[in-house]
Amino acid sequence: MTTTATTPVNTAADTPVFSVEGLWKVFGPKAARVPGDSELTALDPAELRARTGCTAAVRDVSFDVRKGEVFVVMGLSGSGKSTLVRCLTRLIEPTAGTISIDGEDVRAMDKGRLRELRRHRAAMVFQHFGLLPHRTVLDNVAYGLEIQGMSRAERREKAAEVVAKVGLEGMEHRRPGQLSGGQRQRVGLARALAVDPEVLLFDEPFSALDPLIRRDMQEEVVRLHREEGRTMVFITHDLNEALKLGDRIALMRDGRVVQLGTPEEIVGSPADDYVREFVRDVPREQVMTVRTAMRGATPDEAGNGPAVPPDATVSEAIEAVARAGAPARVVDHGRCLGVVDSDALLEVVAGTGLDPAADGAAAEAAPLPRRTAPARRGAASRPDQGTSEELV
Numbered sequence: 001m002t003t004t005a006t007t008p009v010n011t012a013a014d015t016p017v018f019s020v021e022g023l024w025k026v027f028g029p030k031a032a033r034v035p036g037d038s039e040l041t042a043l044d045p046a047e048l049r050a051r052t053g054c055t056a057a058v059r060d061v062s063f064d065v066r067k068g069e070v071f072v073v074m075g076l077s078g079s080g081k082s083t084l085v086r087c088l089t090r091l092i093e094p095t096a097g098t099i100s101i102d103g104e105d106v107r108a109m110d111k112g113r114l115r116e117l118r119r120h121r122a123a124m125v126f127q128h129f130g131l132l133p134h135r136t137v138l139d140n141v142a143y144g145l146e147i148q149g150m151s152r153a154e155r156r157e158k159a160a161e162v163v164a165k166v167g168l169e170g171m172e173h174r175r176p177g178q179l180s181g182g183q184r185q186r187v188g189l190a191r192a193l194a195v196d197p198e199v200l201l202f203d204e205p206f207s208a209l210d211p212l213i214r215r216d217m218q219e220e221v222v223r224l225h226r227e228e229g230r231t232m233v234f235i236t237h238d239l240n241e242a243l244k245l246g247d248r249i250a251l252m253r254d255g256r257v258v259q260l261g262t263p264e265e266i267v268g269s270p271a272d273d274y275v276r277e278f279v280r281d282v283p284r285e286q287v288m289t290v291r292t293a294m295r296g297a298t299p300d301e302a303g304n305g306p307a308v309p310p311d312a313t314v315s316e317a318i319e320a321v322a323r324a325g326a327p328a329r330v331v332d333h334g335r336c337l338g339v340v341d342s343d344a345l346l347e348v349v350a351g352t353g354l355d356p357a358a359d360g361a362a363a364e365a366a367p368l369p370r371r372t373a374p375a376r377r378g379a380a381s382r383p384d385q386g387t388s389e390e391l392v
């Protein structure tokens with residue numbers, strides 16, 4: 001598709017923000033030969049490394065990020081999440097494949113256009129904040145606006161507004177060293193928000209935070225998303241975080257996306273044994289909606305019993321059924337779609353009503369995914385991590 005440098009091709013609401021097709025990132029000598037060589041692409045990661053010295057961090061990945069959604073990239077350490085998301089704005093150069101933003105070819109962008117993409121259209125929030133230590137909170141947040149050439153008064157006003165939005169009012173004049181980890185992460189978030197980007201890219205932003213602050217920050221993201229409807233791409237190795245935040249989740253393993261779906265699809269219909277093992281301990285009743293357990297209503301039932309909406313979780317319906325002592329009606333805009341009774345709800349909790357393959361197949365599951373991700377590599381060991389200057 002050809003396009004001019006400044007005009008998005010299509011602004012229709014259903015145009016994906018990012019569209020990725022056949023993306024590869026191979027690190028190592030003569031990396032470019034790998035994606036096109038079927039003998040090499042058939043090798044598993046260890047064999048490929050032994051034969052060529054190359055690591056295929058992202059292998060033939062395709063997906064769209066839709067406008068207004070929270071798209072989560074999830075997987076264990078080393079599965080390729082960061083590489084994939086950094087390829088979106090070419091902080092890492094892809095080896096093969098296509099990437100477009102609003103229909104514009106990202107791989108064809110020149111340096112200036114790329115800078116504009118990273119500064120205005122797709123801002124990144126990092127785990128390590130990348131804050132400037134000698135600047136105040138306000139000036140850190142205003143930094144991206146300063147680079148954009150906004151006047152001092154204007155940018156300070158805008159920065160103050162965003163600082164308040166992320167709950168840091170009263171801390172404008174502190175320096176990063178005088179803030180807690182959670183507060184620093186809020187500054188990082190505010191700085192990305194200040195430039196009003198079309199997409200926010202989060203690279204495991206909360207993994208260094210303690211669990212309570214982490215939960216606060218997750219709720220902050222949910223709140224911001226609800227209020228602004230901004231498109232977000234969120235990397236995490238934490239399944240619960242993915243389920244909590246994601247409208248859709250791409251689950252990665254060894255550079256491939258093994259399943260892409262809603263939390264309910266991933267938990268309710270795992271694509272393979274690996275995914276099944278991954279989600280085995282998830283409390284299904286908190287993820288699955290009543291649609292999974294619904295059956296037709298008898299004429300008697302259609303007018304009686306408590307009502308729940310179709311997107312109510314099984315857990316919410318259990319509460320309603322237990323309280324009323326009767327099946328709950330699933331009601332959408334005044335229309336009764338069906339009912340859920342205690343037996344069907346319990347089957348969801350037990351996992352017996354969901355996926356017929358689940359029972360026997362899990363036992364044969366190939367190497368089990370690790371439940372806890374090992375320590376991350378230090379930022380310093382990552383040549384492509386980038387400095388705060390080039391990333392805003």
Ligand SMILES: Nc1ncnc2c1ncn2[C@@H]1O[C@H](COP(=O)(O)OP(=O)(O)OP(=O)(O)O)[C@@H](O)[C@H]1O
Binds near residue numbers: 055075082083084
């Ligand atoms: N610059 C690099 N050179 C060589 N190999 C790399 C480079 N960066 C990443 N890799 C390799 O690519 C694979 C994917 O790494 P990536 O950082 O994308 O994974 P991740 O899922 O984000 O992991 P983590 O959760 O630990 O950050 C790993 O095997 C990693 O060692």
